Amino acid sequence: MGGQSFQGGPDRVIAARFPAAFDLPAGRVRVGGDASMAEFTPVPPLDENTPIAVEITVRQGKAVATARRTGMLLLPTIIVPGYLSDMAGKPDAGILSAFEQRGYRSQGPSPDLFWFTYPSRSLGLREASQALSTYVREVVLPTTYAARVNVIGYSLGGLLVRWNLAFDDGWDHLVNRFVMVGVPNEGTVLSYVGTWYPIAAPWARTSAARNMLPTFPFWRPAPGAPWTFPPDAQNTALIELNTHPLPEGIRAYAFYGNQQPDAEGRGTWAGVTGRLPRPGFASGAGDGVVLVASALGLPINGGDGVPGLADRLVMQRDLGPVGHLWLLESAISEIEDVLLGAGVHDQPRPSRDGVERAPTMQPAVQNAPGGRFLISGAR
Known part of the structure; x- marks a missing residue:
């Protein structure tokens, strides 16, 4: 120079x-x-x-x-963590350290790595997204010399980013690369079932948890009945968000866990039959919390999926049988490659089965009173 x-x-x-x-x-x-x-x-x-x-x-x-x-x-990179991440009271030092080893700086006069901490138990999807937008405009951009940013959204954090891309003026031009890690784009059955159990109810009944209720049909009163929605599981915020495709100018990537159900049908919940005290659970491929199809916006149980999501991804990365809580840690090295352009091309890549699309949900076995029966996953 x-x-x-x-x-x-x-x-x-x-x-x-x-x-x-x-x-x-x-x-x-x-x-x-x-x-x-x-x-x-x-x-x-x-x-x-x-x-x-x-x-x-x-x-x-x-x-x-x-x-x-x-x-x-380096462009500024913002990590937006998931639900309950604020319980730790501080950023994940291991995650930040891994990025710093690749040249990022989270401290000092010229940082380019930021961790967005937000009160996930007291803010809903809309309010938390607004807090993220304020943080980027009042903290990140004034601290850096950049016109655009990269964003990593883990779990609920990915929904916050999608919300701003859909509803916040300018975000479609502000974001350069958007990395989704285990994002429940169509919600998660766990958010619904958690309200049934006293030990989980305080966390399952918050606004943010309710904003992660499934937007795909996931309940039926009895085996063999068509999938539908229970009356106490409306999620208007996520339904509204899912009418908005990803902006075409965004380079978006999806990382997800893919553990197939075991021989007994235990896996990531895809549906519920009946109610307490003896509900039956249908399972599909996923990370134990988020289904593969939900992470990619594909149709589930006859639902519509998320138009303009999977077909606009430049890369879908199957991380294999990794649990939801460990996805971000497991994907760090590959996420860094994406952000740094280290041998990563901005075009769709084959999944592990060699097919250039996301794997579809496999038929799953449901355990229920009176025996086992098969349900069909989304195809």
Whole structure:
């Protein structure tokens, strides 16, 4: 950058080390505050990761020393964690450390990695999304020199990002890459069943938990009856969100866990038959909380799915039999590759079965009073 050299007289004494700051808007390299050492073409606010190369030559008499360095100016990346993540009271140090090992900075005067903490037990989907939008505009953008950002949405966090892409003016141009990790795009049956049990009810009855109720038919009164919705499981917020496709200018990626039901039919809940005290549960492929089909917006139990989601993903990544709580940790290395462009092409990739689409739900075995029976998954 600049391609300039600096020469001092023989009577000058130069420190062995001195810091230099790159003033991107002004196109200057400064030392000691305002002293300008070199000029380069001013750089506009970043809308993509930007590689840089710096060469400095020092001459003293006949002695010449040249140093070359290359680097990358990274777009800000915001990690939006899932439901109940605020119970820890602080960001996940292990996750941040893994990103910092790849060149990101979460501390210091020029951070490019941010962790959005929000009170998930007291805010609904709409309110938490507004808090995220405020955080990006009032904290992230003023702290960085960027016109666009990358966002990683884990679980409920991915719904917050989708909400802003759908309803917040400008987010469709603000977001460069959007990485979804185990996002319940069509909700999760666990949010409904949790209200039945006293130990889980305090967390299953919050606004955010209710905003993760399934938007696909998931209940029936008896075996063999068609799938429908129970009267106490309306989720108007997620239904409204799912009428909005992903903006075409967004590069979106989906990472998901894919554990098939075992021989006894135990897996990720896909449906409920009956009620307490003896309900039956239908299972499908997923991470124990979120079905594969929900993470990809595919039809489930005869539902419509999410138009404009799976077909607009540039990559679908099957992480295999990884549980929901460990998805983000398991996917870190590959997410970093996506954000850094390390050998990752922005085009659909085959899933593990070699087919260039998301795997469909497999027929699942349901355990119920009076025996076992098969249900058909979405295809």
